[in-house]
Amino acid sequence: MALVEIDKAYKHYGSLVVLNGLSLEIKEHQVVCLIGPSGCGKSTLLRCINRLETIQKGEIRLHGDRITGPGVDLDVLRREIGIVFQGYNLFPHMSVIENITLGPLKVLGMGKAEARDKGMALLSRIGLSHKAEEFPDRLSGGQQQRVAIVRALMMDPALLLLDEITSALDPELVSEVLDIVRDLAAKGMTMVLATHEMGFAREVADKVCFLQEGVVYEEGPPSRIFGDPQGERTKAFLKRIIDAGRL
Amino acid sequence: MNTTAAMASVERANQWRARSRVRAYGALTRAAFSIAAVTFMSVAATAIAIAQFMVQEGWDAVPVWIAGAIPALLCLLVAGRAVQAVRLSMGARSSDDVYEARALGAKASEVSWKTISHSIAFLILCALAWFMVVNDAAVSRTFFDMDLITRSATTVLKAFGTNVLIFAVSAVLILVWALVIAIARTLPGEAGRPIRTIAIIYSDLFRGLPAIITIYLIGFGLPLTNLPVLKDLSSNAYAIIALTLTYGAYTSEVYRAGIESVHPSQIAAARSLGLSYFRTMRYVIVPQAVRGIIPPLMNNCISLQKDTALVAIIGTIDAFNQSKIIASNNFNLSAVMTVAIIFILITIPQARFVDKLIERDRSKRRSG
Numbered sequence: 001m002a003l004v005e006i007d008k009a010y011k012h013y014g015s016l017v018v019l020n021g022l023s024l025e026i027k028e029h030q031v032v033c034l035i036g037p038s039g040c041g042k043s044t045l046l047r048c049i050n051r052l053e054t055i056q057k058g059e060i061r062l063h064g065d066r067i068t069g070p071g072v073d074l075d076v077l078r079r080e081i082g083i084v085f086q087g088y089n090l091f092p093h094m095s096v097i098e099n100i101t102l103g104p105l106k107v108l109g110m111g112k113a114e115a116r117d118k119g120m121a122l123l124s125r126i127g128l129s130h131k132a133e134e135f136p137d138r139l140s141g142g143q144q145q146r147v148a149i150v151r152a153l154m155m156d157p158a159l160l161l162l163d164e165i166t167s168a169l170d171p172e173l174v175s176e177v178l179d180i181v182r183d184l185a186a187k188g189m190t191m192v193l194a195t196h197e198m199g200f201a202r203e204v205a206d207k208v209c210f211l212q213e214g215v216v217y218e219e220g221p222p223s224r225i226f227g228d229p230q231g232e233r234t235k236a237f238l239k240r241i242i243d244a245g246r247l
Numbered sequence: 248m249n250t251t252a253a254m255a256s257v258e259r260a261n262q263w264r265a266r267s268r269v270r271a272y273g274a275l276t277r278a279a280f281s282i283a284a285v286t287f288m289s290v291a292a293t294a295i296a297i298a299q300f301m302v303q304e305g306w307d308a309v310p311v312w313i314a315g316a317i318p319a320l321l322c323l324l325v326a327g328r329a330v331q332a333v334r335l336s337m338g339a340r341s342s343d344d345v346y347e348a349r350a351l352g353a354k355a356s357e358v359s360w361k362t363i364s365h366s367i368a369f370l371i372l373c374a375l376a377w378f379m380v381v382n383d384a385a386v387s388r389t390f391f392d393m394d395l396i397t398r399s400a401t402t403v404l405k406a407f408g409t410n411v412l413i414f415a416v417s418a419v420l421i422l423v424w425a426l427v428i429a430i431a432r433t434l435p436g437e438a439g440r441p442i443r444t445i446a447i448i449y450s451d452l453f454r455g456l457p458a459i460i461t462i463y464l465i466g467f468g469l470p471l472t473n474l475p476v477l478k479d480l481s482s483n484a485y486a487i488i489a490l491t492l493t494y495g496a497y498t499s500e501v502y503r504a505g506i507e508s509v510h511p512s513q514i515a516a517a518r519s520l521g522l523s524y525f526r527t528m529r530y531v532i533v534p535q536a537v538r539g540i541i542p543p544l545m546n547n548c549i550s551l552q553k554d555t556a557l558v559a560i561i562g563t564i565d566a567f568n569q570s571k572i573i574a575s576n577n578f579n580l581s582a583v584m585t586v587a588i589i590f591i592l593i594t595i596p597q598a599r600f601v602d603k604l605i606e607r608d609r610s611k612r613r614s615g
Contacts, residue, residue: 003256064260
C-alpha cells in the first residue's frame with residue numbers, strides 16, 4: 001500500500017481551478033519530484049496533503065486512511081507530515097535551538113534535555129551546532145533553510161513535504177540545502193518536492209511528475225521524463241528549461 | 248524492502264491509526280450542555296425577577312412579560328442545540344463507519360463551542376441586567392432616567408455643535424501640522440540636525456503633557472499674557488490650538504512610522520532618477536506612507552473627537568459642559584448620559600470603518 005494516495009483531488013479558488021482531479025501515489029521511501037510551470041498547482045498540492053489547504057472534491061489517504069473531510073485530527077496529521085516552506089518561516093523571536101525543539105517539547109511531550117540533545121545531534125549533522133543559540137535573522141538564507149528542515153525532522157515525520165525550498169536562495173547557497181535532501185533520500189526518508197532544480201530532481205527523484213493545469217500530465221522515472229518525455233507539453237516545458245540553461 | 252523495514256512501516260501505520268482515532272467529544276458536549284442549562288436557569292430567574300420588579304413599578308404587565316420571555320426562550324434554544332451536540336457525540340461514539348463518526352464528532356464539537364460561547368454571552372448580559380436593577384434599580388435611575396435624557400437631548404445636541412466645530416478645524420490643522428513635524432523629524436544628514444532636534448523636543452514635550460493640562464494652560468494662560476491677538480481669542484480657538492499641539496505630536500509619530508516603513512530602496516530608486524530629497528518625499532515616499540497609516544490616523548481621529556470633551560475645563564459650553572449644567576439642575580446624571588450616547592453613536596461607525604480598512608489592508612497583504 002502506498003503511504004499517500006491522492007485520488008482525483010479537485011480544488012479551485014473562485015473561478016481559478018488549481019487542482020483538476022489530480023491523482024498521485026507516493027510509496028514509502030520514495031522521493032517524488034513535482035515539476036511544472038508556475039501556477040500549475042505544485043505548492044497547492046503539497047499544502048493540501050498536510051491540510052493547510054482543503055480540497056473540494058476527491059480524497060487523500062495516508063496509510064490507507066482518509067485524511068480529507070470533516071473530523072480529521074489535524075494536529076495528529078501534521079505530526080505525521082512535515083513541511084518546509086520556500087521562505088523558511090522560522091520563528092524570528094526564538095533562537096535556533098528553541099525553534100527546533102518547540103514541536104518536540106510542546107507536541108510530543110519530550111523532556112527538555114532529550115529534545116535539546118536530539119536537536120544538537122541533528123544540528124551537528126548539518127554542521128550548524130555552533131549556531132544553536134543564534135537567532136534566525138543572524139543566519140544566511142541557506143543556514144535558515146537547513147534549520148527549517150531540521151525543525152521538520154525533529155518530529156520524526158513519516159513524510160516530508162518540501163515546497164520550493166531553494167527558490168529564495170542565492171545560487172551559491174543552494175547546494176548546502178540540497179546536500180541535506182540528498183542525505184535524507186539516501187536514508188530512506190519519504191519526500192515530495194516541488195522544485196525548479198531540474199538537475200537535482202533528475203539525480204535524486206525516484207519518480208518525477210510533470211504537473212500541468214491541475215493534473216499530473218506525465219509521470220515516470222527521471223531518466224524517462226528528462227531523457228525521453230512522451231507528452232507534447234512536457235517536451236515544450238523541458239525545452240524552455242534547457243533554452244534557459246537550467247538543465 | 249526487507250522484512251524489518253516492512254514491519255517498521257506497518258508499525259508506523261498502526262501508530263498513526265491509534266493516534267488519529269475518532270474523537271466523539273463526549274466531555275465537551277456534556278460540559279456545553281451543563282453550561283447551557285445553568286445559563287437557561289439564570290436567565291429565566293433574572294427575567295422573572297426583573298419583570299416582577301417592573302410590574303411593581305407600574306409598567307404594563309403584558310409587554311414586560313413578553314420582553315422577559317424572549318431572552319429566556321433564546322436560552323432554551325441554546326440549550327436545545329446543546330442537546331443536539333450531546334446526541335451527535337453519542338452518534339459519533341456508536342457509529343461503525345469511521346468517516347461518518349469523524350464527521351459527527353466534528354459537528355458535535357462545533358455545535359458545543361457555539362453553545363458555550365452563546366451561553367457565556369447570555370451570562371454576561373444577565374450579570375449586567377442584575378447590575379441595573381439591584382438596590383431598587385439605583386443604577387438605572389441614576390444613569391438612565393429616560394425622561395431627562397429625552398428632555399435634555401435637543402439642548403445637548405445643540406451644544407455638541409461646538410465639539411464638532413472644534414474637532415473639524417483641529418483635525419485639518421493636525422493633519423498638516425503633523426506632516427510638517429514628521430518631515431522635520433526625518434530630515435537627513437548633518438544639516439538637518441538642528442531642526443530634527445527641535446522637532447523631537449516638541450513631540451516629546453507634547454506627548455508627555457496630558458491633553459487636559461495643555462488645554463488648561465493655554466485656555467487660561469494665554470489671556471493672562473496680554474500678548475496682542477493671542478489674548479483676545481475665543482475659548483474655542485484656545486481649545487483648537489491646544490488640541491492641535493497635543494495631537495500634532497501624536498500624529499507626527501504616526502506619519503513618521505509610515506515614512507520609515509517605506510523601504511529605503513524606494514528612496515534609492517527615486518534619488519537615482521535625479522529627484523531631489525523633497526521631491527522624493529512628495530512623489531514617492533509620502534504617498535506610500537499615507538496608504539499604510541490610514542487606520543492609525545483614523546484611530547487618532549476618533550480619539551480627538553472624544554477629547555473635544557476636555558475643553559469643558561476652560562469653560563467652553565460644549566456638549567459635556569451643557570449636560571453637566573442640566574445634570575446639576577436635576578440632581579441626576581442622565582443628562583450626561585445623553586452626551587455619552589451621542590459620542591458613542593458617532594464613533595462606533597468610524598471604529599467599524601477602521602476595522603474594515605485594517606481588514607482590507609490585511610487581505611491585500613495576504614494575497615500579495
